[in-house]
Amino acid sequence: MAFQSKKLINNPNDVVTELIEGLVETYPGLEYLDGFPEVRVVLRADVSGATYDKVAVISGGGSGHEPAHAGFVGEGMLTAAICGDVFTAPPVDSILAGIRAVTGPMGCLLIVKNYTGDRLNFGLAAEQAKSEGYKVETVIVGDDCALPPPRGIAGRRGLAGTILVHKVAGAAAAVGLPLADVASEATRASEMVGTMVVALSVCTLPGQVTSDRLGPGKMELGLGIHGEPGAAVVDIQPVDVVVSHVLNQILSSETNYVPITRGNAVVLMINGLGATPAMELMIAAGKAVPKLQLEFGLAVERVYTGSFMTSLDMAGFSISIMKADEPLLHRLDASTKAPHWPVGTAGNRPPAKIPVPLPPSRSTKSEETLNRSEQLNQQGRILEMAIEAAANAIIDLRDKLNEWDGKVGDGDCGSTMHRGATAILDDMKKCYPLNDAAETVNEIGSSIGRVMGGTSGIIYNIFCKAAYAKLKENSDSSVTAKHWAEALDAAISAVSKYGGANAGYRTLLDALIPASAVLTERISAGEDPSTAxxxxxxxxxxxAESTKHMQAQAGRSTYVSAEHLSSVPDPGAMAAAAWYRAAALAVKDKHQAP
Structure with missing residues (x-):
């Protein structure tokens, strides 16, 4: 039976902001950027990008994994952490704000866990920062050892081993190494670590119901840190058996996840997932060390036990093993003031807030462009009706999308899309220049980019920007059905190019690609545009319905078994089909109206 979870929170939508406020009050060496609500960046209080003379090390991701990532900001570790919504990649604007706040002439290194949304958002931010003159390098960490390859274009997930990479990179930067060397050491560390997760329960997102997916007496092996299904659900076993299984999986010579062989030195991290008592973590550590020594012939040089990268209130732990030579141990042993690395912190309390830095130059639209006081023409009225219908269709579908996504992902597709649809409706009343179709599409992308996190937010932003660019090629202010068909095709091509997906990958493209082909064919044949x-x-x-029969090759669904996938369509594809269908019917109704 599902039931509402018990949480000591206020509004579920405010948990990330309030978390950060409490964090910086607790640790005087930290502060955060104070600006528009979507920017949630925790940074070292002693660093300013204008004067910082070392490489800045920046990481981040969805919230809900505390103390990762903000708890590892401090001298000798991270310079800044970018905090997204719960289990949602942070928006590009937040990442850029963090880069601008702490990056000096030595440049910055972005350490990114291997999830599609994080890769896309941090990648776009890195390219934008480079265009502004910053030196930026990126290291992707994928240390998951639970699921065998191939995993489509998604690859191995980033898990708690990422924290060890943070420490190595932060120590290298602290001694003044150049960006290329800091990136090289971080890359090497990422290639030396493997992790596997074991859970006794599934986590509960703030404001949502508790899942009973595992059932009594069961545990799950190899699930992700967002609660996505893992490799297997089995009966609960004694911790001795569980630890042996995890160590065998990570160190298996058949899978060759990590280059660790008999006689090597290693470090061990036992990481709690949020609801695991310290007693159980210590028991696991006490069983793991002798097994590594006696059964695998490894020298265990360091043991880190505690909660480093959690999954809200999930019960269970992950085990990370990293090959460690003397240079790497030197980095791990280097001093740091990061509050949640196993050391203390001290210092005077600086101001908790500083302003969000602006880019070197910010282009602004003139008020005339965004002025809605003029009378809408026929094209503007049709566009307004189509947008309103599409947004309302997504709003109405929120719960169903969350339900589908809960079975194949992290359960927030509907909530994420709802945020975007609501923002579009609000912004349309204030600033969309509906008589100019191209600029309106561009503004829709901006609305989405401001409020929608995760993969869907960046994908739809790319979609709108590509459609805008295509529509702008038309010198005539009127946009024909042929222009719309060309813009849709260009948008699909851009999403496929940057996201890596195509037809048959079980994504929104499985709805839009065939629709685009039919629309182009019908328009070219001279059919009535609204009918087409x-x-x-x-x-x-x-x-969209056909995605039930597809094996996912992109996004978090790649980690879900075919049996789970066949029970529901892809939520992203169904959302795309819903807004497209609603817009089409609205256009048809408008054309048929007297």
Whole structure:
């Protein structure tokens, strides 16, 4: 039976901001950027990008994994941490704000866990920062040893081993090494570590119901830190048996996840997932060390036990093993003031807040461009109706999308899309220049980029920007059905290029690609545009439904078994089909109205 979880929180939408406020009050060496609500960046209080003379080390990701990542900000470790919504990649603007706040002439290193949304958002931020003159390098960490390759384009997930990479990179930066050397040491560390997760329960997102997916007497091996299904659900076993299984999985010579062989030195991290007592973590550590020594012939040089990268209130632990030579041990032993690395912290309390830094130059639209006081023309009225219908369709579908996503992902697809749809409706009333279709599409992308995190936010932003660029090629202010078809095709191509997915990957493209093909075909054949639009929307819906029969090759669903996937369609594809269908019907109704 599902039930509402008990949480000591206020509004579920405010948990990340309030978490950061408490963090900086607790640790005087930290402060955060104070600006528009979407920017949530924790940084060292003693660092300013204008004067900082060392490489800045920046990481981040979705919140809910505390103390990662903000708890590891401090001298000798991270310079800044970017905090997204719960289990959602931080938006590009937040990442850019963090880069600008702490990056000096030596440049910055971005350490990113291997999840599609994090890669895309940090990647776009890195490219933007480079265009502004910053030196930026990126290291992707994928230390998951639970699921065998291939994993489509997604690859191995980033787990608690990322914290060890943070420590190595932070220590290298602290001694003044150049960016290339700091990146090299971080890359090497990431290649030396493997991790596997074991859970007794599934985590509960703030404001949502508690899942009973595992059931009594069961445990799950190899699930992700967002609660996505793992390799197997088995009966609960004694910790001796569990630890042996995890160590065998990480150190298996068949999978060759990590280059660790008999006689090597290693460090061990036993990481609690949020609801695991210290007693149980210490028991696991006490069983793991002799097994590594006696059964695998390894020298265990360091043991780190505690909660480093959690998953809200999940019960269980992960084990990370890293190959360690003397230079790497020297980095791990180097002093740091990061509050949640196993050391203390001290210092005077600086101001908790500083302003969000602005880019060197910020282009602004003139008020005339965004002025809605003018009378809408026919094209503007049709566009307004289509946008309103599409957004409302997503709002109505929120709970169903969350339900589907709860079975194949992290359960927040509907909530994420709802935020975007609500922002679009609000912004349309204030600033969309509906008589200019291209600029309106561009503004939709901006609305989405401001409030929608995760992969869907960056994908739809890319979608809108590519469609805008195509529409702008038309010198005439009027946009024809042919122009819309070309813009849709360009948007799909951009999403496929940057996201790596294509038809058959079980994504929103499985709805939009066939719809685009039909729309282009019908328009070219001279069919009535509104009819062509409606017919193509039917094909979009069919394409979305067909994802039930596809094995995912992109996103978190790649970690889910075919049996789980076959029970529901892809939530992203269904969302795309829903807004496309609603817009098409609205256009049809407008054309048929007297």
């Amino acid at each position: 639009f409606v017919l193509s929307s039917e094909i979009a819906l069919e394409g």
